Amino acid sequence: MDFSFTVEQHDFAAAVAELLRTHCTPEHVRATKSGFDRDRWKRLADIGMASVCVPEPHGGLGGDDLDLLLAVEECGSAALPEPVVESTTAATALGAAMESGARDGGHADHAVLLARAAEGDALLTVSAPTDPYVAAADHAAALLLEREGAWYVVDRDRAALTPQPSVDAPRTLFTVEWDSDGGTLIARGEAARAMSAAVLNRGALLSGAYLLGAARRLIEMSVSYAKDRIQFGRPIGSFQAVKHHLADAFVAVEFARPQVWRAGYSLTSGAATADRDVSAAKASASAAAERAAAVALQVHGAIGYTHESDLHLWLTKVWALSRAWGNAEWHRGRVASSLIDQRLTARLP
Amino acid sequence: MDFSFTVEQHDFAAAVAELLRTHCTPEHVRATKSGFDRDRWKRLADIGMASVCVPEPHGGLGGDDLDLLLAVEECGSAALPEPVVESTTAATALGAAMESGARDGGHADHAVLLARAAEGDALLTVSAPTDPYVAAADHAAALLLEREGAWYVVDRDRAALTPQPSVDAPRTLFTVEWDSDGGTLIARGEAARAMSAAVLNRGALLSGAYLLGAARRLIEMSVSYAKDRIQFGRPIGSFQAVKHHLADAFVAVEFARPQVWRAGYSLTSGAATADRDVSAAKASASAAAERAAAVALQVHGAIGYTHESDLHLWLTKVWALSRAWGNAEWHRGRVASSLIDQRLTARLP
Amino acid sequence: MDLSFTPSEREFRAEVRAWLAANVPPEPLPSFDTAEGFRRHQDWEALLADAGWSVITWPTEYGGRDASLMEWLVFEEEYYRAGAPARVSQNGIFLLAPSLLEFGTEEQKRRFLPPMGRGEEIWAQGWSEPEAGSDLANIRSRAERVTGGWRLTGQKIWSSRAAFGHWLFGIFRTDPDSRRHRGLTYFLVPLDAPGVTVRGIPQLDGLPGFAEVFFDDVFVPDDQVLGEVGRGWYVAMSTTGSERGLTLRSPGRFLATADRLAALVSDLGDGAAPTLRDRAAQAWIDADAYRLYTFHTESRMRAGAQIGAESSANKIFWSELDRALHRIALDLLGTRGTLTAQAPDAAEYGRWLDGFLFALAGPIYGGTNEIQRNIIAERVLGLPKEA
């Protein structure tokens, strides 16, 4: 049993964090009103962020979810506006479809698309099976969409997008209409069902990892504010109520993190408990992040409500991502069903 | 709109409180190992506690639930061991059955029984429709029991009692077996259904009132302890965490109380919302009392766990009565069903 | 105990309901934190005032109808039930007016109350300062004695309505050697006075729901001092323990939200997870409990009781209730719950998100819930102050 990441995985996350410290400061995040900065995305892709889970024959690194978790947590800590969850999930799904399709020759256009996505030159996105909206569809070259039990790759230009603005403005959401002849079939039947399950699990896993980073940062900002802010003649961080709120949020995040990592391992190793493990992780990460957001607002007081404070950059991410890819209620329901209806109480490890 | 009790109602509660200050100290409660002290019960009956809701023709005062609520809260505040909830509920139900039966002549034995109960010379008890056990059956002269949609009065001597000891030892519980020829029918059909509803609502209401008193006392004891107990060089009551726990418990009790009173009014006035109002009250009172119990234990620390401290006299009452007559979950379910399935959102007042 | 409304209260309710049904705009007004929305809300206040519904508890001579507290509670229930516009005049009519009625001179009442009631003059509040957030007594803005009045210097922050409003009420330090609650005086200041600068503070939605107000040698004549010089804290706080504790957030608001939540759960049918159904029932019970607690307090006040820590208990209860109501709705709606009101798919659901964001502030403003818990623990339960 070894609950640690490899040196390479740590190094990759450190490189992502370093890049974001320079190119994804709060000022940068504020400036990214559209939700997508091609230059920053290209830089991230240059160090491998877009290609980790793309198969090697298609220009990727052939890695797995475990190679990504720490780096995605760093993205959450920086409130990275780019849709790292959706693009990675889409690229992984397309790569897997290509791999299985390779036996039948694959699809040349998709190979090009995937290679460009791995390079950071084309963005992919995907519809979450739990949600009616597609994130970042406006920035994407192509969308992976499900219709009547089959999956398609749809050119963005062949799809009609209706914006559905949400609390997290840079995370653009859309309802998408498209003609069937505008899409290319990549999976149907059993393969499509497997793709739906894989997409849902991966999106939930990665949004969970992102939420851990955002929650960690919210706690850091609140601790720092509570040390400096003087009320009633003393720093508010010396009051027990403030301490205990922050300690509880910290504990929630610390206990959610190993669950997210275990879920990554379950997915990667194809464990029988993968669905349940992913749902436990997303439920815990969503709840921990919501708790951190509520405590951060309470500690900051009115200033946390302003556009001037940076706090809202993380708050809005938490409110959006804790509900995207299935909220805590939905995932807890999936755990209950596995645990109680199917009496699957076996554990991994 | 007048949310106040009459002078008589206040005076009655004050008289009960005064009597209990003398005859129901913690030492008395400890000494009442059997759960029933005939002398104390007789004294309470002498000032009207057993006869408030008994019709006047049967030796009672012909009052209603509102005449009882404040007095029952005082019983909870004193951790009165005698089964005031069950005996009052039983006497009221038998009185009502006699009243409607009076038109057909009634039953002479029951008139004697009721008059003796009103005097405090005979104890009545009743099976709660929510619970499989009958409280205080060993001390009762007769039991009101439901079987196959009909209600009976059963002589205690004609029933076989199996003790089912619970966390609140003096609140003796029993499973009861009896032959049908050992009981006298008092209601069937529609009348029996009405009696079941009335019994359930009255038991839930009165146990809610009792819980308010117990919760109030638990908070008082904890406040007093927190003022005196020194840790880390200061009274523990000066720590914010202790203050906030106690403040939250206090708020929960204060907001539960008007709900209990409103439920009493709904029952008394035969409101269409009575079932829902009683359930809201019992759910809130149970939750508030459980909260007060948890906080009291946390404030007292290890001493709260000992037999030497008086705290357990109230803790065990709360644990038992918050679950008897339907726990918070059960009652919240009844509210949800009324509110959501039947869309009954009208309010009283 | 008689929990029925009197015939006159029932008539009153019917009258309010009928008027609102006929007059509440069918479409929600734009936010009053925009220039246009502000004006449209002022128009609504004028319409309310013309019909005599604007400030019903005030004496008739200033535009009210001498309504009882119970009538006001009934009015509020109907107002929120009808989905009527938010009150742009809220700071003035709920926070300033009680103080003005108690401490103002007859001239001040005649000068300020009627235009406040008609929504012609909108008041901003000036309590907080950058170094005095929850700790209001730490006020540093000061007023110096000059001939015929005072010169104000300093800065106020978190002034709601200041961005588009006309007047500000607030306390300033008139005794430079004083500390904490002493030596403060209550001033009424026009926001267009020379030396006043208002800077809007954009909130999460980008609109200036708050403002900073800077005072640079602003002259205020003596007749714009409310109450005694040096007793500003007393003037500001004396009403918080009385009706204000009851009227800051009337139950009507939460009852309407709770009913909408119950309807949302009913409408979703099997689409509502059973746990959310249960949480919604609990929140509805709590809204109902808040109403009962308020009626109970009203009965006690009518019997002559003074309101004390009830306002702290109220504050904790309604702010947590409001947050719960909206959080449950968002949990019911999933991703759809995160859409803003502008999203085509939001339909009528967009109000839940706005309400959620607003509700999150509840435990913070008007004295944080931590402070309210201290008040209950120390003043009601009698626990010792912190070391």
Add this chain to the structure above:
Amino acid sequence: MDLSFTPSEREFRAEVRAWLAANVPPEPLPSFDTAEGFRRHQDWEALLADAGWSVITWPTEYGGRDASLMEWLVFEEEYYRAGAPARVSQNGIFLLAPSLLEFGTEEQKRRFLPPMGRGEEIWAQGWSEPEAGSDLANIRSRAERVTGGWRLTGQKIWSSRAAFGHWLFGIFRTDPDSRRHRGLTYFLVPLDAPGVTVRGIPQLDGLPGFAEVFFDDVFVPDDQVLGEVGRGWYVAMSTTGSERGLTLRSPGRFLATADRLAALVSDLGDGAAPTLRDRAAQAWIDADAYRLYTFHTESRMRAGAQIGAESSANKIFWSELDRALHRIALDLLGTRGTLTAQAPDAAEYGRWLDGFLFALAGPIYGGTNEIQRNIIAERVLGLPKEA
């Protein structure tokens, strides 16, 4: 990351499981807070020790098998899964033994460890005093230097196992002028020494789960001092930050309870309210999370990390988890959940009530959760100490 057990760990688990299946008494033993139950639990300890399962992490020379921390975690999972008896030797093997192994002389280890591991000598803990509950440093019991040893005077309270046990470990003030954490010394005291009086304190169930221990000029020879004179606090606390934080409550206990809870919900079928089903799922998730957090900590320790505030986070998490698990079970069982184990109807359900009562103490002992939150806030998050 490789979350699989090694072949040797799997073999180890199989071996433990097989032995427990063959040896765990089919009926629960009487409580070890009764004379008979105490003896029966000692017999069980002897059986465990004979098979080498009593103190697996100890060096073989003292009766252990040099097991790794991971093997111990596996052992604990199997132990609770099998429903094996509570460890009457717990104070000794979990709290004293780590200190003895680190600070004891070779003679002390040889004298005390083997009979402790075989359950022949049962140890009571002597930390708390009437005036030193959560504030352990406020210790007043003192030890005076005399020829060849010390004379102990004072009182300890909340000594679990003291009512029937043989020895007590605890700290006493050896420097009468010292304050707080300084000038304390760690002593090992036989409970049958002249001058020692033990008075059982009945708990809610009437059994003496705790005792008060009075010391009236009790002579303790020098070789029963553990570690340096005057460094008793250091000796007592040094192990709390290392493995003890991890081993005070191993995940196995909560995993077994969570599985029983899931089975209870499954068995009740439609009789389980949907909300309780949901709460049970959350509690099961949390038990699983506690296990993962522990494995994660074990990996970090193997990589050389020091354990710090993890033990505070652990304490908060498991104590709240334990309370939740049992509360949900009682909510599922309704009135039946309030029956004691003696009630005919309680059947296998009676254990939930006992567990509930025990779990309620979790947030209190071993440092209240309030203290643990302070530790996290100050030592991990770096927030300032209270004024």
